[in-house]
Amino acid sequence: MTGETGHELRGDYSRMRPDYTVDQDWEGYSPAQHELWRRLYRRQMALVPRYASDEFCDTLATLNFGEGIPRFDAINRMLRPASNWQLVAVPGLVPDLVFFDHLANRRFPVTVWLREPGEFDYIVEPDVFHDFFGHVPMLFNPVFADYMQAYGRGGIKAHALGAIEMLARLYWYTVEFGLIETPRGLRTYGAGILSSGGEIGYCVESPEPNRIGFDLLRIMRTQYKIDTFQETYFVIRDFEQLFEATAPDFTRYYEQLRGKEPYPAAAVLATDKVYNRGSGVRTSSSA
Numbered sequence: 001m002t003g004e005t006g007h008e009l010r011g012d013y014s015r016m017r018p019d020y021t022v023d024q025d026w027e028g029y030s031p032a033q034h035e036l037w038r039r040l041y042r043r044q045m046a047l048v049p050r051y052a053s054d055e056f057c058d059t060l061a062t063l064n065f066g067e068g069i070p071r072f073d074a075i076n077r078m079l080r081p082a083s084n085w086q087l088v089a090v091p092g093l094v095p096d097l098v099f100f101d102h103l104a105n106r107r108f109p110v111t112v113w114l115r116e117p118g119e120f121d122y123i124v125e126p127d128v129f130h131d132f133f134g135h136v137p138m139l140f141n142p143v144f145a146d147y148m149q150a151y152g153r154g155g156i157k158a159h160a161l162g163a164i165e166m167l168a169r170l171y172w173y174t175v176e177f178g179l180i181e182t183p184r185g186l187r188t189y190g191a192g193i194l195s196s197g198g199e200i201g202y203c204v205e206s207p208e209p210n211r212i213g214f215d216l217l218r219i220m221r222t223q224y225k226i227d228t229f230q231e232t233y234f235v236i237r238d239f240e241q242l243f244e245a246t247a248p249d250f251t252r253y254y255e256q257l258r259g260k261e262p263y264p265a266a267a268v269l270a271t272d273k274v275y276n277r278g279s280g281v282r283t284s285s286s287a
């Protein structure tokens with residue numbers, strides 16, 4: 001099994017079902033792995049109150065993620081009544097269409113393997129800590145949960161239209177690396193940030209990256225970096241904004257964007273709404 005970039009994936013894909021799901025095999029995790037999970041959890045818990053969105057913090061407080069690697073079936077019993085989503089265990093990254101089909105059916109694929117101790121700060125592929133800590137709390141939020149399903153349906157369509165690259169940028173800049181305005185300043189709801197010890201403070205406090213108001217077509221035209229902290233974050237006002245902006249049929253957006261040069265990850269355009277660092281206050285222009 002190889003990933004989109006062609007490198008060998010590290011999960012065990014030998015025992016999966018046709019939809020790429022496996023059993024979690026919770027009994028198979030070692031005490032050392034549960035201990036590593038607890039260390040990862042403690043580090044993020046110390047940062048989350050300052051940097052994560054209320055929606056994320058409120059849910060996390062009601063879940064018992066800190067004891068060790070969670071049992072997916074125990075979480076599913078809480079998730080079903082909350083938002084009608086279910087977690088399914090997968091060996092690692094799955095092909096685009098498989099992923100979209102799960103999301104379109106309100107199933108979130110969670111990788112079963114945990115990083116090695118030497119990867120405490122950085123992993124190349126998403127592991128169970130990223131998938132679980134970063135994504136699962138947001139699935140309890142009703143508006144965000146509907147957005148994720150709509151994204152899955154949109155993915156199936158984008159695949160048919162040859163527009164996955166454009167749609168993937170939207171996932172990247174919202175689900176993985178999104179920021180949200182709050183009365184207490186900018187916060188994050190993006191799983192790639194929420195599970196990261198370094199980027200969670202960086203995305204809110206560093207003077208380096210651009211923070212730009214959410215703009216759907218702009219995002220679908222913007223490249224991103226997969227091996228460094230992001231050079232640009234996009235800021236939503238609330239999840240309703242995200243849900244409503246993405247509700248229209250994207251077919252004509254793809255047509256509009258097709259063949260246009262993408263913007264580099266660090267670009268700032270005259271039309272961007274640029275935010276001051278961490279303040280949530282918007283300046284009139286970028287200049």
Ligand code: PHE
Nearest residue numbers: 150151154246247248249250
């Ligand atoms: N409305 C989009 C389409 O028609 C689907 C979508 C919804 C995509 C939400 C992303 C997020 O393709």
Ligand code: CO
Nearest residue numbers: 126176191192
């Ligand atoms: Co992720």
